[in-house]
Amino acid sequence: MRDVAVIGASMSKFGQREAWLQELLAQAGTACLRDGNVDPEEIEHLYVSNMASGEFEGQTGASNALAHDIGVLPAFTQRVDQTSSSGGAGIYTAWQSIASGTSDMTLLVGGEKMTHRSTSETTDIIASVTHPVEYKHGVTLPSFAGLTARLYLDTYDAPRESLATVAVKNHRNGVDNPHAQFRKEVDTETVLNSPIVADPLRLYDFCPITDGSSALLFCPLEDAAQYTEDYVSIAGIGGATDTHVVHERTDPTTMGGVVESGQQAYEMSDYYPEDIDVAELHDMFTILEFLQSEGLGFFDPGQAWKATQNGETASDGQLPINTSGGLKSKGHPLGATGVAQGYEIYKQLIDDAGPRQVEADVGLACNVGGFGNCVTTVIMEDER
Amino acid sequence: MRDVAVIGASMSKFGQREAWLQELLAQAGTACLRDGNVDPEEIEHLYVSNMASGEFEGQTGASNALAHDIGVLPAFTQRVDQTSSSGGAGIYTAWQSIASGTSDMTLLVGGEKMTHRSTSETTDIIASVTHPVEYKHGVTLPSFAGLTARLYLDTYDAPRESLATVAVKNHRNGVDNPHAQFRKEVDTETVLNSPIVADPLRLYDFCPITDGSSALLFCPLEDAAQYTEDYVSIAGIGGATDTHVVHERTDPTTMGGVVESGQQAYEMSDYYPEDIDVAELHDMFTILEFLQSEGLGFFDPGQAWKATQNGETASDGQLPINTSGGLKSKGHPLGATGVAQGYEIYKQLIDDAGPRQVEADVGLACNVGGFGNCVTTVIMEDER
Numbered sequence: 039m040r041d042v043a044v045i046g047a048s049m050s051k052f053g054q055r056e057a058w059l060q061e062l063l064a065q066a067g068t069a070c071l072r073d074g075n076v077d078p079e080e081i082e083h084l085y086v087s088n089m090a091s092g093e094f095e096g097q098t099g100a101s102n103a104l105a106h107d108i109g110v111l112p113a114f115t116q117r118v119d120q121t122s123s124s125g126g127a128g129i130y131t132a133w134q135s136i137a138s139g140t141s142d143m144t145l146l147v148g149g150e151k152m153t154h155r156s157t158s159e160t161t162d163i164i165a166s167v168t169h170p171v172e173y174k175h176g177v178t179l180p181s182f183a184g185l186t187a188r189l190y191l192d193t194y195d196a197p198r199e200s201l202a203t204v205a206v207k208n209h210r211n212g213v214d215n216p217h218a219q220f221r222k223e224v225d226t227e228t229v230l231n232s233p234i235v236a237d238p239l240r241l242y243d244f245c246p247i248t249d250g251s252s253a254l255l256f257c258p259l260e261d262a263a264q265y266t267e268d269y270v271s272i273a274g275i276g277g278a279t280d281t282h283v284v285h286e287r288t289d290p291t292t293m294g295g296v297v298e299s300g301q302q303a304y305e306m307s308d309y310y311p312e313d314i315d316v317a318e319l320h321d322m323f324t325i326l327e328f329l330q331s332e333g334l335g336f337f338d339p340g341q342a343w344k345a346t347q348n349g350e351t352a353s354d355g356q357l358p359i360n361t362s363g364g365l366k367s368k369g370h371p372l373g374a375t376g377v378a379q380g381y382e383i384y385k386q387l388i389d390d391a392g393p394r395q396v397e398a399d400v401g402l403a404c405n406v407g408g409f410g411n412c413v414t415t416v417i418m419e420d421e422r
Numbered sequence: 423m424r425d426v427a428v429i430g431a432s433m434s435k436f437g438q439r440e441a442w443l444q445e446l447l448a449q450a451g452t453a454c455l456r457d458g459n460v461d462p463e464e465i466e467h468l469y470v471s472n473m474a475s476g477e478f479e480g481q482t483g484a485s486n487a488l489a490h491d492i493g494v495l496p497a498f499t500q501r502v503d504q505t506s507s508s509g510g511a512g513i514y515t516a517w518q519s520i521a522s523g524t525s526d527m528t529l530l531v532g533g534e535k536m537t538h539r540s541t542s543e544t545t546d547i548i549a550s551v552t553h554p555v556e557y558k559h560g561v562t563l564p565s566f567a568g569l570t571a572r573l574y575l576d577t578y579d580a581p582r583e584s585l586a587t588v589a590v591k592n593h594r595n596g597v598d599n600p601h602a603q604f605r606k607e608v609d610t611e612t613v614l615n616s617p618i619v620a621d622p623l624r625l626y627d628f629c630p631i632t633d634g635s636s637a638l639l640f641c642p643l644e645d646a647a648q649y650t651e652d653y654v655s656i657a658g659i660g661g662a663t664d665t666h667v668v669h670e671r672t673d674p675t676t677m678g679g680v681v682e683s684g685q686q687a688y689e690m691s692d693y694y695p696e697d698i699d700v701a702e703l704h705d706m707f708t709i710l711e712f713l714q715s716e717g718l719g720f721f722d723p724g725q726a727w728k729a730t731q732n733g734e735t736a737s738d739g740q741l742p743i744n745t746s747g748g749l750k751s752k753g754h755p756l757g758a759t760g761v762a763q764g765y766e767i768y769k770q771l772i773d774d775a776g777p778r779q780v781e782a783d784v785g786l787a788c789n790v791g792g793f794g795n796c797v798t799t800v801i802m803e804d805e806r
Binding site: 039084089090092093096097098099101102103105106107110111112113114115116117118119120121124127130131134135137138139140162163166167168169170276277278279280281282283294295298407408411412 | 423468473474476477480481482483485486487489490491494495496497498499500501502503504505508511514515518519521522523524546547550551552553554660661662663664665666667678679682791792795796798
């Protein structure tokens with residue numbers, strides 16, 4: 039298996055965009071080729087991470103259209119869908135294409151266009167990932183988040199305020215991210231007084247609905263220096279699945295897919311939780327940041343809320359989490375999110391994160407689909 | 423790169439099915455595990471080829487649901503979408519997962535549930551693969567097929583009847599396929615007198631709308647004999663893309679993706695057109711069988727119609743094409759089709775094709791998405 043490098047990255051502005059998906063994908067794709075100093079003709083594989091362009095826009099065949107639009111024909115191309123973790127699954131597939139020796143240059147572009155639909159339509163499209171029986175009984179993803187948050191607070195005697203800390207921290211980080219949807223700080227009081235969505239979670243515990251795109255460029259590690267000085271390696275990667283029916287899980291505060299994919303990535307990289315310098319976690323709901331940082335072994339079960347309250351996961355803490363602002367303030371264009379997590383880790387490792395810069399040689403990104411149904415965890419390492 | 427074997431295959435009945443996609447996928451998946459003598463726990467990667475379960479059924483996350491349903495958790499899983507060539511792209515991805523060393527046992531399941539929607543709704547969903555400008559001007563896939571058929575007939579001075587020969591041959595083959603949607607012969611007159619859809623093509627020049635599923639099981643070639651005596655190898659594989667906008671192609675009677683993916687597969691396998699003993703081509707429209715058999719080098723440009731009329735591609739001919747009945751009589755459940763092509767080639771190579779059996783050591787399958795927008799060509803070889 040060949041070692042794999044990331045040699046370029048790009049991100050379009052996340053938020054409400056006056057552009058269709060194909061335009062968003064082309065923006066990120068073209069910018070990424072430029073960033074990696076790679077000509078379109080060099081691309082052998084093109085993967086597009088996208089959950090639902092057919093449902094949102096009535097347009098399918100996104101990968102073929104993008105291949106045409108950015109001039110990478112006749113590259114092999116396909117859409118990778120793993121619902122809201124399509125971006126992470128795209129990293130997995132792109133990595134596999136280089137590792138296998140099938141492709142010597144792979145471009146991954148993730149994107150979603152969502153804000154032109156009403157909130158109820160969008161919620162309906164996203165809810166289609168859950169089990170139809172759970173969904174028909176009204177248990178959507180926000181409901182699961184509320185139930186799980188309640189269970190976590192009760193089990194670990196954590197105060198409601200601790201969840202708000204995640205929102206406050208990630209909004210703080212988002213201020214420094216020019217691509218973020220929301221670049222404004224919020225205080226604990228604002229979070230705690232925002233309207234209830236799924237008790238105990240309130241509006242500010244949720245990520246917004248977002249349009250956006252992001253891209254990463256992969257090649258064999260041994261070729262990376264030909265293109266750029268700024269490259270990182272994929273040190274480890276893992277992908278795993280948990281039950282489709284959430285109520286079948288023994289302990290809903292443990293995300294099996296996070297634990298399993300993390301273990302795979304740790305084993306492959308020979309880096310372990312204590313070696314990680316910076317992490318991007320999938321904070322679609324504030325509670326998820328606790329569950330993932332515990333599932334990945336950053337903190338013992340029931341300890342993440344304390345660590346967060348103590349500032350350990352802030353940008354100046356021991357393990358900065360979601361320096362990008364996370365899904366919470368950066369936004370969550372489904373198919374783009376996992377790719378954008380990779381973008382942030384790449385930028386942090388090559389010391390190009392501007393005002394968000396932290397000291398980091400090894401970074402981790404964890405992208406979650408459904409309510410922990412599918413998870414990809416990737417560990418990147420500075421190779422300069 | 424490791425050599426890859428196919429050690430099992432399955433297919434559910436194609437046609438109008440009283441079952442949702444998840445049930446169809448589970449049927450094929452479970453049957454395939456049984457066919458390959460593999461326990462669910464051994465599956466490390468699960469790929470689901472499906473174009474549009476969200477659009478057809480309002481249900482997404484199909485790969486996670488299937489992983490749960492057939493008991494392969496916590497396998498890495500994702501949906502592979504390349505529109506109507508999703509099955510071929512699934513074979514490519516499954517092959518890549520074994521070749522790379524990432525997975526030691528990969529299950530691929532393709533499926534689509536379509537017949538519960540009206541023909542106009544279905545046509546609308548399928549038309550979403552074309553370029554929006556072409557589509558809005560009324561140029562859907564059947565229109566492209568009609569225009570291209572007219573051009574082919576004019577360019578090569580071929581009679582209208584030659585197209586009918588494809589339908590007659592494939593319907594004849596379908597009679598012997600217990601999984602086929604239509605198991606009845608048609609005569610030339612019936613084809614030529616059927617209602618016009620897109621001149622010069624008539625109803626019997628088109629494949630039907632179909633529900634169904636199919637699966638294939640992959641492992642390293644060196645491990646195959648542990649599981650079964652009946653295994654074949656992936657001798658060569660190629661994937662390529664052509665323009666999204668069809669009118670930008672220099673010569674519409676040449677499918678660039680077919681030519682390119684075929685060349686890749688030939689080069690990798692070191693088998694060439696004259697070495698192929700049996701082939702499954704993507705005859706969504708009769709004209710496509712001519713274009714593909716020429717693009718793959720079985721016949722010179724403009725010669726396929728003569729070869730077909732002379733019986734060279736019939737089951738007792740020199741190069742049997744679509745012994746399964748092809749999309750024409752077997753049916754075309756989008757995501758299942760490429761996988762089912764692989765099923766037929768596998769069955770032919772292990773001498774388990776029943777009354778359809780031909781003599782074959784090397785077989786080829788070519789799966790086409792859009793109007794030649796994305797193509798995967800795979801060459802399999804009997805390894806017993």
